[in-house]
Amino acid sequence: MTVGKEIPRLSVRGLQVAFRAGKDWVTVVDDVSFSVQGSEVLGLVGESGSGKSLSCLAVMGLAGDSGARIRKGSIQLDGVELVGLSERELENRRGNEIAMVFQEPMTSLNPAFTIGDQIGEVLRRHRSMPRKQARAAAIAVLDRVGIPDATRRVGAYPFEFSGGMQQRAMIAMAIACEPSVLIADEATTALDVTVQAQILDLLRDMRAQLDMAIVFVTHNMGVVADICDRVAVMYAGQIVEEADVRTLFRNPRHPYTEGLLRCTPRLSGRADRLPVIPGSTPLPAEFATGCRFGERCSYHSASCDEPVPLTLSHKDSQVRCVRSAELTLGGGVS
The missing domain is CATH 3.40.50.300 (P-loop containing nucleotide triphosphate hydrolases)
Known part of the structure; x- marks a missing residue:
C-alpha cells in the first residue's frame, strides 16, 4: 500500500x-x-x-x-x-x-436501546437525519459490516448479539458517518x-x-x-x-x-517454557x-x-x- x-x-x-x-x-x-x-x-x-x-x-x-x-x-x-x-x-x-471502538462492546453498548437506535442516534446527531432515514442508514451500515439479516437485527438489543456481532455493531456505529x-x-x-x-x-x-x-x-x-x-x-x-x-x-x-x-x-519449534x-x-x-x-x-x-x-x-x-x-x-x- x-x-x-x-x-x-x-x-x-x-x-x-x-x-x-x-x-x-x-x-x-x-x-x-x-x-x-x-x-x-x-x-x-x-x-x-x-x-x-x-x-x-x-x-x-x-x-x-x-x-x-x-x-x-x-x-x-x-x-x-x-x-x-x-x-x-x-x-x-x-x-x-474521528471515532473509537472501545474494548468491551457489552459495556459500551446501552442495554436499554436497540442496536438500530444507537447507530441511528449518531446519524441523527451528525447528519441531521429524520428517524426513518436514520433507521434505513443503520440497516445499511449493519449490512456493510456483515451482520446477517440486518433488517431484522436492527431492532435487536445488545444482549441478543454474540460477542463478535456486538463488536461488529460497535464498528458499525463508529463508521456510520465515515x-x-x-x-x-x-x-x-x-x-x-x-x-x-x-x-x-x-x-x-x-x-x-x-x-x-x-x-x-x-x-x-x-x-x-x-x-x-x-x-x-x-x-x-x-x-x-x-x-x-x-x-x-x-x-x-x-x-x-x-x-x-x-x-x-x-507454532514452529518447541520450548519447555515461554x-x-x-x-x-x-x-x-x-x-x-x-x-x-x-x-x-x-x-x-x-x-x-x-x-x-x-x-x-x-x-x-x-x-x-x-x-x-x-x-x-x-x-x-x-
Whole structure:
C-alpha cells in the first residue's frame, strides 16, 4: 500500500496526560508523539498499564471523564488543533470525523436501546437525519459490516448479539458517518480466532473503502503483524520505539520490543517454557528519571540512568534507548 505524505489524518505531538494525586498531579502519559496517514494502520502496542488507552482517550477528548487532563502537547485532526476546543466543538467531531471502538462492546453498548437506535442516534446527531432515514442508514451500515439479516437485527438489543456481532455493531456505529480516523482499542480481545480474523478483514475493507486512518491498540503481536503498517511500542507512558512493521519484527532496536517479540508464542519449534519479561511495569509515581525499562532490562548500564529522548535510529525508525546503536537484539522474525 502506498501511504501519502500529505498532512497526517491524525498527528499527536508531545502529549502529556496527568492524574491528580492529592494536591499534586502525576504524569501518566509523557511525551507521546505519533501520526497516521489515510489508509494506514498504526499499531499501538505494549503491556497493560503502558498508557495506550489513556493516550487514545486523550485524542478523543475523553480523558477528563476518567479524572485526567492534558497538561502539554498537540493533537491535530486533518490539520485542525483539538487541544483547547470546547466540549461542544469536540462533540461535533467525535463520531463524525474521528471515532473509537472501545474494548468491551457489552459495556459500551446501552442495554436499554436497540442496536438500530444507537447507530441511528449518531446519524441523527451528525447528519441531521429524520428517524426513518436514520433507521434505513443503520440497516445499511449493519449490512456493510456483515451482520446477517440486518433488517431484522436492527431492532435487536445488545444482549441478543454474540460477542463478535456486538463488536461488529460497535464498528458499525463508529463508521456510520465515515470518519477519517478510527481508533480501535483492543477490538479483537476476547474473540475467538475465527471471529478475530473476520474483524481484521472488516477493518481492512473499511480503510480501503473509506481511505480511513486506523490506530489499532493491542497487546497481541500476531494481530500487529497481520494488519498494521507501522508500530509504536509504549512502555510506562512513553513510546520507546516506532518503526514500520517489517523492520520492527525483523530488527527490533529497543530491549522492551525484543522482550515482547520473544514472549510471542510460535507454532514452529518447541520450548519447555515461554520466555517472560522479568518484573512488572512501574507505577506512574515510581517512573525513573532515566530509562523506565531499566530495572527490567538485561542490557542496563550506568548510561541508561540519564533522561532518554526518542531519537531517529535508521530510516524512519525511532527508539528511546541510549545503547540501541551498540546492541544486537533478537526476538524478531527472519
